[in-house]
Amino acid sequence: MRERPQRASSLITIAEVQCDAFGFGLGLAILCDLTLVSNSAALAFPEMKKGLPPAAIMAYLGRYALPKQVFPMVLFGDAFALDTALAAGLVARVVPAELLQAEAEALTERILALDDTGARQCKAFFQAAQESPIEHDFRCATEALTVAALRLQGK
Numbered sequence: 001m002r003e004r005p006q007r008a009s010s011l012i013t014i015a016e017v018q019c020d021a022f023g024f025g026l027g028l029a030i031l032c033d034l035t036l037v038s039n040s041a042a043l044a045f046p047e048m049k050k051g052l053p054p055a056a057i058m059a060y061l062g063r064y065a066l067p068k069q070v071f072p073m074v075l076f077g078d079a080f081a082l083d084t085a086l087a088a089g090l091v092a093r094v095v096p097a098e099l100l101q102a103e104a105e106a107l108t109e110r111i112l113a114l115d116d117t118g119a120r121q122c123k124a125f126f127q128a129a130q131e132s133p134i135e136h137d138f139r140c141a142t143e144a145l146t147v148a149a150l151r152l153q154g155k
Contacts, residue, residue, distance in 0.1 A: 010120045012111050016104040017041050018097070027057040030064050030090055033123065036104055037082060038097040043090070044079040063130060065089040118148065 015029035017037040022044045029035045037043070047054040054074060061070055069088040073080050082094045095103045111119065125144055 010123060012119060012123055014104055014107060014111075016100060017043075017091075018100060022046050023054060024057065026090075027054070027061075030057075030061070034093075034107060035091045036093050036095055036100060036107070037085070037091045038100045039082060039094050040097045041082070042079045043082065043085050044077060045074045046077040048075055049077040117151070121148070 012034070013032040015032035015035040017026075017029050017035065018041070019038065020042040021029055021037075022042075023046055026043055026045065029037075045054050045057065058074060061067075061074070065088045069084070070090065073084075073088075082091070085091045086094055093103070121144060125140060128140065
């Protein structure tokens with residue numbers, strides 16, 4: 001698995017999962033903003049097979065995926081199909097293995113072509129909106145749009 005900067009960063013992060021990702025490795029990939037997975041990779045949370053609840057992963061997993069779909073994945077620890085991971089929201093894209101690196105590089109180029117300030121604000125707002133009441137999010141959205149509009153007028 002090749003990872004780019006971590007989720008807490010204002011940078012947009014991409015995980016490129018080239019091979020099997022189990023437990024904490026899969027958890028790290030999920031934390032990235034965009035998770036690309038090779039169609040030849042296997043994914044699992046196998047900790048419960050040893051009686052160890054993956055508490056660190058469970059602390060944030062529900063923020064990234066549908067709880068009713070991922071709870072059985074965590075509880076039973078079996079490898080799960082890539083289309084299941086995609087449907088649950090664990091990964092952004094499943095890509096043929098031979099195209100994975102090119103897909104990640106193309107995605108990186110698209111991100112780099114964006115306005116830097118706008119992209120960072122987009123990520124910050126997206127993350128904050130997931131953790132705040134909707135009324136707060138609307139106020140922040142109005143403020144962000146006002147600042148962006150003023151910035152664009154100044155160009």
